[in-house]
Amino acid sequence: MSGSLLLQSLILGVLLGGLYALLAAGLTLYFGVMRVVMIAHSAFLILAAYLAWWFQGETGIDPLVSLLVTVPLFFVIGYVMQRLLLSRLRPASLTMMSVLLTFAIALVIEGGLGYVFSGTQRRIQLDYSSSSIEVLGANIAVVKLIAFALAGVALVGLWALMKLTRFGQALRATIQHPEAARLLGVNTDRIAGFGFGLGLATAAIGGTALSLDSTIYPSLHWHWIGPLMAIIVVGGLGSIPGAAIAAMVLGISQSLLQIPLGTTWAQTVFYVALFATLMVRPQGFFGGRLAQRF
Amino acid sequence: MIRNRTSRRGAFAATACLALATTLGACGLGSDTASGEGDDEIVIGVSLPLTGDFSEPGKGVQRGYEAWAAYVNENGGLLGKQVRLEILDDQSSADRVASDYEKLINQDGVDLVFGPFSTRLVVPAAQVAEDYGFLFVEPAGAAEEVFTQGFENLFYAAPAIADDHYNLLAEAIIAMPESERPETAAYATMDDPFAQGTAYGLKGKLEAAGIKTVADEVYPPNTTDFSSIAAKIADTKADIVVGGTQYQDAVNLIVALQQLDFQPEMAAFSTAPTNPEFPKAIGSKTEGILSPTGYTPEASYPENQAFVEFYTDMFGNPPSEDEANAWTTGEVVAAAVEAVGCADPSQECQQQLIDHLRDATVDTVVGPLSWDAQGRPESAHLIQQYVDGEIRIVLPEDQAEAELITVKPAW
Numbered sequence: 001m002s003g004s005l006l007l008q009s010l011i012l013g014v015l016l017g018g019l020y021a022l023l024a025a026g027l028t029l030y031f032g033v034m035r036v037v038m039i040a041h042s043a044f045l046i047l048a049a050y051l052a053w054w055f056q057g058e059t060g061i062d063p064l065v066s067l068l069v070t071v072p073l074f075f076v077i078g079y080v081m082q083r084l085l086l087s088r089l090r091p092a093s094l095t096m097m098s099v100l101l102t103f104a105i106a107l108v109i110e111g112g113l114g115y116v117f118s119g120t121q122r123r124i125q126l127d128y129s130s131s132s133i134e135v136l137g138a139n140i141a142v143v144k145l146i147a148f149a150l151a152g153v154a155l156v157g158l159w160a161l162m163k164l165t166r167f168g169q170a171l172r173a174t175i176q177h178p179e180a181a182r183l184l185g186v187n188t189d190r191i192a193g194f195g196f197g198l199g200l201a202t203a204a205i206g207g208t209a210l211s212l213d214s215t216i217y218p219s220l221h222w223h224w225i226g227p228l229m230a231i232i233v234v235g236g237l238g239s240i241p242g243a244a245i246a247a248m249v250l251g252i253s254q255s256l257l258q259i260p261l262g263t264t265w266a267q268t269v270f271y272v273a274l275f276a277t278l279m280v281r282p283q284g285f286f287g288g289r290l291a292q293r294f
Numbered sequence: 295m296i297r298n299r300t301s302r303r304g305a306f307a308a309t310a311c312l313a314l315a316t317t318l319g320a321c322g323l324g325s326d327t328a329s330g331e332g333d334d335e336i337v338i339g340v341s342l343p344l345t346g347d348f349s350e351p352g353k354g355v356q357r358g359y360e361a362w363a364a365y366v367n368e369n370g371g372l373l374g375k376q377v378r379l380e381i382l383d384d385q386s387s388a389d390r391v392a393s394d395y396e397k398l399i400n401q402d403g404v405d406l407v408f409g410p411f412s413t414r415l416v417v418p419a420a421q422v423a424e425d426y427g428f429l430f431v432e433p434a435g436a437a438e439e440v441f442t443q444g445f446e447n448l449f450y451a452a453p454a455i456a457d458d459h460y461n462l463l464a465e466a467i468i469a470m471p472e473s474e475r476p477e478t479a480a481y482a483t484m485d486d487p488f489a490q491g492t493a494y495g496l497k498g499k500l501e502a503a504g505i506k507t508v509a510d511e512v513y514p515p516n517t518t519d520f521s522s523i524a525a526k527i528a529d530t531k532a533d534i535v536v537g538g539t540q541y542q543d544a545v546n547l548i549v550a551l552q553q554l555d556f557q558p559e560m561a562a563f564s565t566a567p568t569n570p571e572f573p574k575a576i577g578s579k580t581e582g583i584l585s586p587t588g589y590t591p592e593a594s595y596p597e598n599q600a601f602v603e604f605y606t607d608m609f610g611n612p613p614s615e616d617e618a619n620a621w622t623t624g625e626v627v628a629a630a631v632e633a634v635g636c637a638d639p640s641q642e643c644q645q646q647l648i649d650h651l652r653d654a655t656v657d658t659v660v661g662p663l664s665w666d667a668q669g670r671p672e673s674a675h676l677i678q679q680y681v682d683g684e685i686r687i688v689l690p691e692d693q694a695e696a697e698l699i700t701v702k703p704a705w
Binding site: 131262263 | 546
């Protein structure tokens with residue numbers, strides 16, 4: 001193994017970790033706010049990727065511009081979905097029933113994408129698709145860098161929203177102690193809807209980032225949901241910084257393990273981490289007290 | 295219980311027929327009509343994956359079969375009789391495909407059968423046909439495992455099995471002068487019998503000729519991130535990169551290699567480059583990429599020109615490989631029927647058809663075909679290359695539309 005390969009793999013691992021962090025952020029948010037296991041999150045990622053691809057194909061404009069429409073659109077869809085569907089599930093069986101409900105939603109999205117765009121595999125073709133920047137002999141693909149930057153901006157934005165705004169305060173209160181939040185006058189139902197919308201808005205950003213450097217097809221989301229679930233469990237359910245750290249650690253591990261072990265075994269790092277977490281620290285490594293409640 | 299199962303199967307068949315009736319305009323709901331008694335027609339039973347994982351290629355094969363049947367009927371039929379296809383949808387399921395062929399042969403009493411699409415469906419289907427002593431010519435089971443099951447009724451209607459797809463490229467590379475020949479090769483292949491077969495067929499030949507293997511990466515079919523595989527290959531600085539690939543993995547791997555600015559002298563990938571979506575995905579950076587293919591509409595065989603014209607008239611666009619393989623299946627079966635002079639489900643007739651093909655050479659749209667004892671075709675795949683933005687045949691020389699570029703332009 002050469003030093004340049006190690007550096008190259010490390011850079012690729014960091015970029016991959018950033019993308020994983022963005023894709024997993026929404027997933028952990030849903031669980032934190034309302035204990036919903038959102039199987040359809042990755043289906044929404046693929047939906048956003050298709051919308052970006054379709055937008056670019058129709059208009060010729062850079063797919064990143066589609067975010068202006070998809071982010072608010074997904075926020076509204078998330079809010080409506082929470083208010084109309086998920087809030088009607090009985091609290092006692094919420095976690096389990098949400099798996100079934102969102103599984104059905106994922107199937108509907110997959111079927112719809114197949115119907116509208118067919119099963120043909122698509123890829124966005126950009127002038128800079130294969131461009132890269134050279135750093136110390138390693139190459140950093142421009143599209144991966146853009147995806148990483150999107151992840152950074154989205155996650156910092158999410159963090160700032162949660163920490164610095166009144167809405168964020170209300171959302172955190174809803175996550176930490178819904179009854180107490182209600183006593184203080186927080187409309188927790190509406191806040192939960194907004195929280196869900198926020199999670200789905202991150203799916204719009206994540207899906208667009210994904211579309212820049214992936215071949216997409218309607219059933220692709222099944223390949224993503226497993227690793228993403230593993231990330232949020234390792235990170236601690238409900239913790240966004242936890243998800244980000246776990247995503248980064250697992251992304252880099254996957255990339256580096258690839259060198260000695262090959263692709264098949266490197267991919268199992270997610271599931272090894274998942275099992276290890278459930279055995280050693282079921283509340284996750286970075287989630288802390290919050291996750292222990294569940 | 296038995297009655298229940300029968301009625302459920304009946305309901306399935308009826309549903310499938312209703313679904314098919316809209317697309318085919320014909321369906322043997324009353325299965326008696328399909329028996330060979332009506333002597334004015336020959337009924338051919340087929341099960342195809344019209345829904346499910348393989349529905350896209352499955353529909354291509356369906357179009358090929360339908361075009362062939364229409365062509366035969368317009369040109370006087372088979373043995374003077376009209377040909378009618380009885381097509382069932384197996385939903386890409388290996389269980390369904392076996393019960394479909396049971397039904398076609400046993401209940402519907404079809405005269406002949408054609409094979410389905412994909413190795414995974416060909417093997418169970420061929421077993422049923424073998425059990426009933428039927429001739430089984432198939433358009434899509436190219437993996438070596440199809441030919442190691444001991445089938446005595448099976449013939450693959452294409453130029454070569456997966457292991458031989460890159461044969462002409464191997465010959466061309468080995469024939470190059472020592473100084474120009476690649477010295478090192480990197481292989482990346484999907485963990486799939488067909489894709490792996492193509493790459494490892496070439497690997498064996500190049501290794502035997504002294505071309506060193508410097509990377510050999512196998513990845514599962516669900517791999518989405520190819521940057522690490524590309525990094526390992528780029529690190530070897532291999533002279534030639536060979537992909538045993540399907541579509542999305544080839545595209546992702548090529549772009550990942552380009553992002554690392556890795557410039558091999560030769561790059562060959564199976565399947566993807568012949569897909570019309572390929573240049574849309576890769577853009578202008580396809581120049582010099584090689585690929586084996588079993589079919590090209592430009593091939594100069596007389597049968598092919600008639601096929602391309604007829605097919606284009608019927609469907610509005612030229613045929614691709616799936617349609618051609620289906621048409622070839624029809625040609626092979628028809629050649630046996632015309633030579634032997636029978637087309638009925640009896641053991642004698644089916645055995646005569648099988649025996650005839652064992653020693654026959656049949657002229658088809660993919661060139662003359664003959665088979666070994668296990669049903670492997672004994673020809674070679676064409677090699678195509680992107681030259682000046684167009685995909686062109688470069689090997690073999692007698693079919694070539696452009697010269698093989700041995701040092702690929704930078705991508």
